[in-house]
Amino acid sequence: MKSNEIKEAALKYFTIHGYEGASLAQIAEEVGMKKQSIYAHFKGKDDLFLQVLRDAKETELSSKRQYFSKFGSKNPEKDLYGYLQLVIDLFQRNEQLKFWLRMSFFPPVHLEKVIEQEVRDIEEKMQAILESKFQDWINAKLIVGDAAITPTFAFLGVVDSILLELVYGNDEKRLQAKLAASWTVFWRGISHQ
């Protein structure tokens, strides 16, 4: 399918240059066609962008859902740390996550309402799943605290800080050091008495 090739190239350029900085001419050249030919597959730049966005959202959602479903109820340390490693792994191998991250925080202004809606949607789903897991672990007395919201937000914060390091990311050593530090302190913070 040629449409997918176009979306792949678009994903790449949108990720590197942003919406405004990516041109249809470059995207088309990457696929080996003229920019006008893109219009045989998409209504225009916005349409292409939104389809790429929705694909990225779906990938993000399903891959994380899949991992969350493997969470048990008796080993939060392993599950949570494994999730952080998954995020790193996904980010480094999956172009879609980088795209998703960039557009979450710096969307093209004229599409920001639509994007914000998608971002909020996926975020709420993730938070809900995580929160219920944390509640299970609290009930099982595997971690301390009364409200599940605290470790949930704190963990989401750790994920965010790792993602930021990945975006900035040219220093694998530093990434691993930050991961280790954040994880150590986080785990002490929710597990110790």
Place this chain on the structure above:
Amino acid sequence: MKSNEIKEAALKYFTIHGYEGASLAQIAEEVGMKKQSIYAHFKGKDDLFLQVLRDAKETELSSKRQYFSKFGSKNPEKDLYGYLQLVIDLFQRNEQLKFWLRMSFFPPVHLEKVIEQEVRDIEEKMQAILESKFQDWINAKLIVGDAAITPTFAFLGVVDSILLELVYGNDEKRLQAKLAASWTVFWRGISHQ
């Protein structure tokens, strides 16, 4: 000084639309002049951008340095939490910090080498200051742990996660909740036995 007005407008548009999305025509209109007149003050778009970047860097550096200098050696809880609130305050009132953050993570490609250098410079300075403070607190047995690097990186992670929430930021409630959660867990993680 008209140059400063131009830089102010440029800061605004670069922050909202990114380098590629910001046009000299819009920036000029904001100041009440034509785009050609900008060339009486700056060599071109890149020159304007880099001057704005360096101003932002200086503001960021001096404002944080100023706060760090007030850090004592006997109350890390107050100092660190106060710093987080300062970051939030600065971000919400100071356009330059938003600009700095956006360009740190998603710089225009053709200037990414220059920007990366500036970012790395400021980051190393911050890290060095923080690390020495943490070492003092460890020595004074006010926080636990052996190496200062662990709480330093963990704290920088908390700062990053707060910044990310600020960027995304339309939800003050959620911001405060995330701050509270991250701080609670972080402080438990470095202070409790």
Place this chain on the structure above:
DNA sequence: TCGATTTTTACGAACGTTCGTCAGTTATAT
């Protein structure tokens, strides 16, 4: 202090390029 001179700032006009998009035509494949 004054007029003369130089420098600074802003402007209209235009440059060459690139942008996204649309219309019409040709080639390919079902």
Place this chain on the structure above:
DNA sequence: ATATAACTGACGAACGTTCGTAAAAATCGA
């Protein structure tokens, strides 16, 4: 033969930039 896909050509608009020019401001010698 009919639909799909890619092409050529062209469109208006916007981009950053350069030119020459005209005020305005600053500098300077008398």
